[in-house]
Amino acid sequence: MELETYQITIDRYLTHHGYAVIQDNGHEKLIQLKNLKLVWIESLDSGKYTLEEVTLGRDGNRCENIDASTAITQIQELEGGDDIFYKVWHVDDVLSLSPRLDRDLARLVLTMAVEQHDSNIGINWDVIREYIGQVRKMKSTEII
Structure with a gap:
């Protein structure tokens, strides 16, 4: 029996973890992290991503031409990893x-x-x- 390999995508990760997509232009998304930071994500044709924090209109660190795993790690770091706990009010x-x-x-x-x-x-x-x-x-x- 052969195991199927699982390829995570940013879209799948965002959906699974319930991130708010503020704007979606197909290959570009503005998302709100659970700590309310805003992140601009661009999906490149090569299966790579560009990721940049844009909270309060300030340009943050920009990661270019990164794979999904690295992008997910960057998102987690922007949220503070596993050290942040919060209650989301709706x-x-x-x-x-x-x-x-x-x-x-x-x-x-x-x-x-x-x-x-x-x-x-x-x-x-x-x-x-x-x-x-x-x-x-x-x-x-x-x-x-």
Whole structure:
């Protein structure tokens, strides 16, 4: 019996690990890592890749003409390897507490929570509820 060799691709890796694809132009993708860094990945005709961090519009280290395995290693290093732990908050989390909000307002709740969070408290359900209340008040007073 002959074993089939398994060739990992960047697309397969990104899908398997649930990365957010922000923009997809076929051979070029902008992805958001789980630590919120943005990475531009270009697939070259030779089966190689170019990878560059572009968080906050700043050009980061650029790796050119690298294979999939090296690209995956670079992605993992940009995320901090196995030493980073996090909870990803989703718009649906906000809507589960306040179903009458629309998705744009739920995004605003999360944006406020991220931009104004206290590192000693972090983001938790109570914090989300607080920002839901603030967004509702802003909406009722027609600030937004």
